[in-house]
Amino acid sequence: MNYEIKIFKNAKLLAEQLAKDFQSLSQKFISYKGNFNVALSGGNTPKLFFRELAENYRNKIEWSKINFFWSDERCVPPEDKESNYGMAKTELLDKVPVSKKNIFRVHGEGNPQIESEKYSSAIQKILPNDNGKPIFDLIILGVGEDGHTASIFPQNIELINSDKLCEVSEHPVTKQKRITLTGKVLNSARFIFIAATGETKAKKLKEVFNERKNNASIPVKFIKNESGKLYWYLDREAAKYL
Numbered sequence: 001m002n003y004e005i006k007i008f009k010n011a012k013l014l015a016e017q018l019a020k021d022f023q024s025l026s027q028k029f030i031s032y033k034g035n036f037n038v039a040l041s042g043g044n045t046p047k048l049f050f051r052e053l054a055e056n057y058r059n060k061i062e063w064s065k066i067n068f069f070w071s072d073e074r075c076v077p078p079e080d081k082e083s084n085y086g087m088a089k090t091e092l093l094d095k096v097p098v099s100k101k102n103i104f105r106v107h108g109e110g111n112p113q114i115e116s117e118k119y120s121s122a123i124q125k126i127l128p129n130d131n132g133k134p135i136f137d138l139i140i141l142g143v144g145e146d147g148h149t150a151s152i153f154p155q156n157i158e159l160i161n162s163d164k165l166c167e168v169s170e171h172p173v174t175k176q177k178r179i180t181l182t183g184k185v186l187n188s189a190r191f192i193f194i195a196a197t198g199e200t201k202a203k204k205l206k207e208v209f210n211e212r213k214n215n216a217s218i219p220v221k222f223i224k225n226e227s228g229k230l231y232w233y234l235d236r237e238a239a240k241y242l
């Protein structure tokens with residue numbers, strides 16, 4: 001795999017570097033092409049990162065030139081505590097001068113199949129396309145304890161190779177419906193940042209980076225980003241077995 005691993009003493013220092021790298025990358029793309037197309041991850045890990053951006057980068061990023069998407073979304077209303085968009089709105093989007101027309105949330109409150117198709121259409125309309133693949137400038141991902149990323153789980157790992165841009169997924173334990181970007185889109189980004197913190201991720205990450213162990217049931221292992229660059233941001237707890 002072509003990637004770089006950055007390890008930090010703790011989650012706060014990781015979030016600070018992630019924010020710094022986000023700002024630098026956004027400036028490069030905005031200077032080059034006038035905008036920055038990013039897909040945010042969900043879950044809890046990005047919270048510190050969003051707070052760092054909101055507190056220290058309000059006036060250091062051209063927020064109105066960023067198009068915000070999500071790597072995946074839970075099929076719940078935006079005000080639900082489970083909503084990835086809802087968390088990003090509370091922790092970041094309501095605190096910085098983003099342009100509301102540049103926020104492309106998945107409508108988790110709607111019919112999953114219909115909303116998945118509408119989200120695919122929005123992605124195709126807004127993003128540049130290379131040989132049928134929409135190209136994000138940056139996709140930020142997390143990793144689950146089972147090795148899932150976005151909402152591609154070991155139980156539906158075939159979504160990595162789907163020929164669609166988005167698919168309806170389902171959490172294997174809660175059976176919660178999700179809408180997720182597929183591997184086709186994830187691996188076409190110019191940059192991917194994967195962030196993982198905490199000891200609960202350590203054992204799975206040991207498998208992920210054990211290239212001798214071709215464990216085909218670990219979705220994040222298939223995030224290779226053939227066309228771009230992949231950076232892992234880990235704190236010491238998550239990286240303890242590396």
Ligand code: 6PG
Nearest residue numbers: 042043044045142143144149150
């Ligand atoms: C989601 C995420 C998912 C997340 C991992 C890690 O919707 O849950 O997109 O892929 O990144 O589950 O979650 P934590 O950051 O909460 O550990």
